[in-house]
Amino acid sequence: xxxxxxEVRAATKGVFRELLSDKAGAFGIILLGILVLVAIFAPxxxxxxxxxxxxxxxxxxxxxxxGGSWSHILGTDPQGYDMLSRLIYGLRTTLLIxxxxxxxxxxxxxxxxxxxxxxxxxxxxWIMGYVDVQVAFPGLLIAMIMIAVxxxxxxxxxxxxxxxxxMVYARMTRGVVLSVKEQPYVEAAELVGCxxxxxxxRHILPNLVSAISTLAVLEFARxxxxxxTLSFLGLGLVFPDVSLGIVASAGRDYIFSTPRLIIIPGxxxxxxxxxxxxxxxxxxxxxxxxxxxxRFAASAISNNGSGAGQ
Amino acid sequence: MVFGVTVVVFVxxxxxxxxxxxxxxxxxxxxxxxxxxxxxxxxxxxxVQFWDYITDVFTLDFGTSTKFTNEETIxxxxxxxxxxxxxxxxxxxxxxVVSLVLGMLSAVKPGKITDKLLVGLSLIGLSMxxxxxxxxxxxxxxxxxxxxxxxxxxxTHMILPAVALALPAIGRLAMxxxxxxxxxxxxxxxxxxxxxxxxxxxxxxxxxxxxASIPFVTxxxxxxxxxxxxxxxxxxxxxxxxxxxxxxxxxxRERDFFLIQTIVLVVAVMVVLxxxxxxxxxKTVDPRVKLG
Numbered sequence: 175x176x177x178x179x180x181e182v183r184a185a186t187k188g189v190f191r192e193l194l195s196d197k198a199g200a201f202g203i204i205l206l207g208i209l210v211l212v213a214i215f216a217p218x219x220x221x222x223x224x225x226x227x228x229x230x231x232x233x234x235x236x237x238x239x240x241g242g243s244w245s246h247i248l249g250t251d252p253q254g255y256d257m258l259s260r261l262i263y264g265l266r267t268t269l270l271i272x273x274x275x276x277x278x279x280x281x282x283x284x285x286x287x288x289x290x291x292x293x294x295x296x297x298x299x300w301i302m303g304y305v306d307v308q309v310a311f312p313g314l315l316i317a318m319i320m321i322a323v324x325x326x327x328x329x330x331x332x333x334x335x336x337x338x339x340x341m342v343y344a345r346m347t348r349g350v351v352l353s354v355k356e357q358p359y360v361e362a363a364e365l366v367g368c369x370x371x372x373x374x375x376r377h378i379l380p381n382l383v384s385a386i387s388t389l390a391v392l393e394f395a396r397x398x399x400x401x402x403t404l405s406f407l408g409l410g411l412v413f414p415d416v417s418l419g420i421v422a423s424a425g426r427d428y429i430f431s432t433p434r435l436i437i438i439p440g441x442x443x444x445x446x447x448x449x450x451x452x453x454x455x456x457x458x459x460x461x462x463x464x465x466x467x468x469r470f471a472a473s474a475i476s477n478n479g480s481g482a483g484q
Numbered sequence: 485m486v487f488g489v490t491v492v493v494f495v496x497x498x499x500x501x502x503x504x505x506x507x508x509x510x511x512x513x514x515x516x517x518x519x520x521x522x523x524x525x526x527x528x529x530x531x532v533q534f535w536d537y538i539t540d541v542f543t544l545d546f547g548t549s550t551k552f553t554n555e556e557t558i559x560x561x562x563x564x565x566x567x568x569x570x571x572x573x574x575x576x577x578x579x580x581v582v583s584l585v586l587g588m589l590s591a592v593k594p595g596k597i598t599d600k601l602l603v604g605l606s607l608i609g610l611s612m613x614x615x616x617x618x619x620x621x622x623x624x625x626x627x628x629x630x631x632x633x634x635x636x637x638x639x640t641h642m643i644l645p646a647v648a649l650a651l652p653a654i655g656r657l658a659m660x661x662x663x664x665x666x667x668x669x670x671x672x673x674x675x676x677x678x679x680x681x682x683x684x685x686x687x688x689x690x691x692x693x694x695x696a697s698i699p700f701v702t703x704x705x706x707x708x709x710x711x712x713x714x715x716x717x718x719x720x721x722x723x724x725x726x727x728x729x730x731x732x733x734x735x736x737r738e739r740d741f742f743l744i745q746t747i748v749l750v751v752a753v754m755v756v757l758x759x760x761x762x763x764x765x766x767k768t769v770d771p772r773v774k775l776g
Contacts, residue, residue, distance in 0.1 A: 314717065315732060315748060322736045395611070402613045403718055407733060422616065433623045440616035448611035 199456025205449040213266040220256075221245075224263035224416045227254035236434065248438055251424060257435075260421050261442050267417040268446075271331055272397045276390050279336040283343025284386065288374050290344065291351030302348065305341045313338045314403075321409040331410060335397055342393065346385055354381050384461040391454040395447045402443055418443050491534075537745070547742030557746040561731070565750070568727035571719065572711045574642055575649030580704055583654045587661025587700075592688065594666055602662070606655035618648035618722040645723045649716060653707045660703050664696035697769055705762035712754050 212219050227250060235242040236249040236257075248257035290301040317334050324330040354360060355378070363377050398418070404410045405419025406426070418439060425435030540547065549557045590599035609617070621644045668674060669692055677687050717729025728747060735743040 313713070315713065315751065318717075318732065318736055319744065399613050403615065406613070406615045407717065407721060409733075409736075419613075422613070429619055429622060430627060433619075433627070436616070436619050437623070440613065440619065443616065444608070444612045447613075448608065451607060451611055 196456050196459065198452045199460075202449040202452025202456065205445070206453055209265060209446060209449065210269065212262055213269045216262050216266045220259040220262040221247075222256040222259040224260050225255060225414050226259070227256060229254055231256075233432070236438075239434075249434065251435055252428065252432075257421075257438060260416050261418065261439060264416040264418040264421045264439075265442075265446070267328065267411070267415060268398055268401055268419070271328060271335070271401055271417065272394050274332045275335045275339060275397050276394050278332065279340040279393070280343050280386070280390050282336070283340035284347045284382070286340070287344040287347025288351060288378070291348035292355065292370065292374055292378070294355075298348070301344075305344055309341050309345075317400075317404065318407065318409050321404065326410055326412045328411065328415065331401060331404065334404075335400055338400075339393060339397065342389060343386065346389060347382060350382050350385060351378055354378050384458075387461060388454055388458040391450060391457055395450040395454065398443065398447055398450070418446070541749070547746070549740055549743045552743075557740075557743045558750075560743060561728070561746050561750050564726055564728050564731040567725050568712075568716050568720070568729065570642060571645055571649060571716055571725065571727060572708070574646035575719075576653070576704075576708055576711060578646055579650035579653035579657060579707065582650070583657035584661055584700070586654070587658040588665055588688065588693070590658070591662045591665030591669065594662075599662075602658060606659055609651055609655040614648065614652055615718045615722055617651050618645070618719055621648055622722070645719050645725060648722070649711060649719045653711075657700065657703055657707065660699050661696060664699045665692060668692040668696045694769065698766070701762065701765050701769055705758065705765075708762075709755050709758050712758065713751055 231246070231250050231254040232252050233254075234246045234250040237244060237247050239249065242249060246256050246258070248261070250256055251260070286301060286305075290298045317338055320334045320337070321330060324333070360373060360377055363373050368377070401410065401417060402419035402422060405417055406423040408423065410419050410423075411417050422436060422439040422443060425432075425439065428435045537547070547557050549555050549560050552560050586602055590596075590602045593599060625644060669688075674687055674692055677691055678684075716727055717732060719725070720727045720729040721733070728751070732744070732747050734740075735747060
């Protein structure tokens with residue numbers, strides 16, 4: 175989208191004002207921002223390397239536990255690795271994978287959806303028929319088999335998760351395209367002689383921004399969980415790579431002896447996903463003018479109501 | 485759809501490696517390996533193998549497992565299937581009942597404390613990975629309080645796995661019931677019923693519930709399919725249950741081609757059956773739906 179300055183300003187106006195009134199959303203965004211910064215600057219932020227340590231530093235309790243110290247805030251695992259550092263490096267990998275998957279699956283899915291919806295007819299039927307089949311697939315099983323084929327590396331995970339995740343974007347894009355295609359302004363653009371490419375990108379695509387960005391953020395959260403699940407099942411990354419899922423699955427065998435080894439990474443993943451979910455709920459309202467109106471109307475009514483009651 | 489899945493899995497399994505290396509010890513000679521490969525038929529072109537497989541499936545011959553020596557794969561699958569079916573049935577029953585009740589409770593008084601609590605809890609619950617939920621259940625109820633034992637035993641050992649499977653579904657379903665119910669309770673026909681003097685209980689339980697259950701059925705069916713299509717694997721893994729999920733992991737690790745194919749085939753057939761079932765439920769809930 176080659177937005178002109180005043181258009182961009184008109185579109186983003188209210189987005190940030192909305193953020194101030196939505197506390198959960200603001201909380202989510204700020205937390206997510208901090209986590210992203212921590213992930214980017216992991217080598218400077220983390221007190222130790224992800225695989226730094228030895229048996230002499232093994233099984234140290236966290237600060238609040240018995241014998242814990244500030245040198246290992248969240249304690250160490252049975253290999254002697256520092257939990258906090260592993261989480262920070264794991265966060266870096268997890269965010270990298272999730273971002274890559276959202277970008278790849280999103281771009282591909284949107285392209286397919288635009289093409290299919292705009293072309294219509296037989297092309298559309300075939301493409302959507304294929305999408306239906308792939309959606310009906312037992313996704314996790316296929317992902318497990320694929321990981322077994324190509325092995326556990328970052329690239330493999332990105333590929334597998336993208337392969338399993340592009341259909342949502344295609345379906346949604348196609349739906350919006352179909353409903354927008356019949357609008358008078360698209361017909362007008364066609365009559366004036368705009369090329370199909372210009373119509374798609376200039377006239378149809380902007381309608382998708384709100385829906386797609388919300389979907390992308392929600393998918394981001396889903397992919398973080400999917401990566402954790404695959405790693406947990408032993409079909410994710412392999413040593414010495416760390417992701418949040420790897421850290422969580424490493425504590426699996428110690429659930430009865432040292433439950434903190436599963437609880438701390440579990441909480442870390444939950445916090446990350448929760449902040450993403452909060453951000454998504456804010457984005458959904460903030461980017462859609464209709465939703466903003468609804469919220470404004472609701473607050474006006476409740477203000478009137480309370481005013482009348484007094 | 486079943487055919488499509490079969491093709492993909494067939495090709496994928498041929499790519500994951502050589503089962504021969506998993507069956508024979510490292511010391512086996514090259515000739516022995518070649519011999520076994522020929523015996524199993526893995527030395528032939530892939531299209532020939534595929535044709536053989538398809539024709540065999542139509543005569544209900546699903547091949548023999550290489551991991552469970554000389555056992556028909558279909559027998560192996562049916563030995564592991566009951567555990568998964570128990571788990572899914574118990575988990576989904578809990579999920580459907582609890583989410584309907586909770587969703588209705590919070591929709592009746594939106595914005596009140598029950599409602600806010602439910603929305604908050606589902607948001608937190610949906611942000612946790614399922615394996616973490618399951619592990620917390622174990623740590624709390626089995627280790628800390630010692631109420632329920634895990635591992636093989638009486639029927640109580642299925643409580644925690646079923647709850648772990650149900651919790652994320654409850655989060656999603658209760659939210660759907662809630663928003664659908666709120667929409668219905670604000671609609672004209674509810675107002676008309678109220679004006680006529682109908683009791684509130686009857687309005688909610690009979691009129692609004694029936695209309696609100698259409699999105700619920702859609703999503704509930706999806707949850708059911710999701711659970712059957714391999715998502716029990718996490719719960720089975722954490723609780724050490726021998727179900728289809730554990731079997732699938734084992735089959736993939738051991739490169740047991742025929743077993744993987746049979747597992748996926750059985751899952752695909754179940755998914756198709758569930759889809760038919762959902763259509764029938766739709767028809768009962770909404771008489772306008774035509775089966776096509």
